[in-house]
Amino acid sequence: MPVIEVEHLHKRYGDRTAVADVSFSVDEGEIFGILGPNGAGKTTTVECISGLRHADGGRLRVLGLDPVKDRARVVADLGVQLQHSALQPNLKVSEALRLFSSFYERPADWRELLELLGLGPQAGTRFGKLSGGQQQRLSIALALLGNPRVAILDELTTGLDPAARRDTWELIESVRDRGVTILLVTHFMAEAERLCDRVAVIDSGRVVALDTPAELTAQLDVQQRIRFVPSAPIEDSLLTDLPEVESVSRRGEEILVVGGAEALAAVAAQLARHGVLAHRLRVEQPSLDDAFLAITEQSEAPNSEAQNTAIRPTRHTG
Ligand SMILES: Nc1ncnc2c1ncn2[C@@H]1O[C@H](COP(=O)(O)OP(=O)(O)OP(=O)(O)O)[C@@H](O)[C@H]1O
Numbered sequence: 001m002p003v004i005e006v007e008h009l010h011k012r013y014g015d016r017t018a019v020a021d022v023s024f025s026v027d028e029g030e031i032f033g034i035l036g037p038n039g040a041g042k043t044t045t046v047e048c049i050s051g052l053r054h055a056d057g058g059r060l061r062v063l064g065l066d067p068v069k070d071r072a073r074v075v076a077d078l079g080v081q082l083q084h085s086a087l088q089p090n091l092k093v094s095e096a097l098r099l100f101s102s103f104y105e106r107p108a109d110w111r112e113l114l115e116l117l118g119l120g121p122q123a124g125t126r127f128g129k130l131s132g133g134q135q136q137r138l139s140i141a142l143a144l145l146g147n148p149r150v151a152i153l154d155e156l157t158t159g160l161d162p163a164a165r166r167d168t169w170e171l172i173e174s175v176r177d178r179g180v181t182i183l184l185v186t187h188f189m190a191e192a193e194r195l196c197d198r199v200a201v202i203d204s205g206r207v208v209a210l211d212t213p214a215e216l217t218a219q220l221d222v223q224q225r226i227r228f229v230p231s232a233p234i235e236d237s238l239l240t241d242l243p244e245v246e247s248v249s250r251r252g253e254e255i256l257v258v259g260g261a262e263a264l265a266a267v268a269a270q271l272a273r274h275g276v277l278a279h280r281l282r283v284e285q286p287s288l289d290d291a292f293l294a295i296t297e298q299s300e301a302p303n304s305e306a307q308n309t310a311i312r313p314t315r316h317t318g
Pocket residue numbers: 013016017018019036037038039040041042043044045311
């Protein structure tokens with residue numbers, strides 16, 4: 001049985017459609033990512049799944065239960081860390097954890113969570129004095145206090161520096177290793193690539209792609225760009241003769257070869273046949289970033305059905 005089931009979710013704010021038609025399911029033990037540009041409907045989707053908002057249409061199930069009608073039973077197994085959750089600035093870390101523990105029948109040991117999240121030294125620190133990374137860690141700890149089987153984490157590393165982001169990724173992996181299924185909303189492709197088993201790309205309130213990060217990038221018809229400095233002079237024709245190669249250009253002593261997925265193997269074999277070595281070899285492969293842009297640009301094509309029914313997203317770059 002999937003842990004989260006979303007079928008044709010639809011949600012409007014007044015006459016504006018925030019989520020037009022979203023369907024996906026999350027299996028037990030997965031880290032499932034939701035990606036999409038600003039205003040795509042990601043937060044609205046997870047707020048409906050959490051039971052914090054009423055859907056206008058569609059069917060939602062969390063652990064087989066309706067998140068609104070069976071709210072009391074769902075919250076016992078669901079931990080939610082939402083965007084911009086702020087606590088009273090004077091509340092100390094240990095006080096916040098003790099207070100939130102009292103909301104649950106069988107809370108986790110908050111002292112253990114404090115250590116797991118590396119917040120031990122901050123136990124007596126007030127929320128307002130924590131760094132951005134420490135505040136995020138605390139909000140994750142609060143989401144895990146009820147010993148949830150499912151955790152929803154919305155943009156948990158936004159605003160963190162690269163080191164804090166990496167630490168948080170390790171933390172999320174350790175949470176998953178404890179058996180928690182995780183639904184993760186993120187803007188960061190690297191985060192999705194590193195953490196997520198599968199990813200749904202949402203644009204204009206619809207799922208426009210759903211697959212593993214590797215499959216999403218593999219489906220892309222993006223060229224490989226191969227740069228190297230040959231150990232001996234070579235003619236361009238040596239490379240342009242190869243059917244896998246689309247173009248060859250030079251910048252100083254460096255050669256740039258652009259070609260399809262098989263170009264690297266073909267170029268390497270050709271150079272080897274002529275006894276030439278490729279020094280300072282660099283290959284640029286398509287990334288999930290490229291896939292994301294290709295998918296969302298495609299879904300914004302003028303005749304796209306989504307454009308007529310949902311609010312337009314504003315492109316973000318971060
Ligand atoms: N409470 C609200 N009232 C009216 N419109 C809203 C409300 N919340 C969100 N919206 C609109 O619904 C659309 C979807 O918003 P949502 O926050 O779900 O998108 P998102 O993908 O999470 O965006 P972001 O990446 O910026 O957080 C946006 O156009 C937003 O302006």
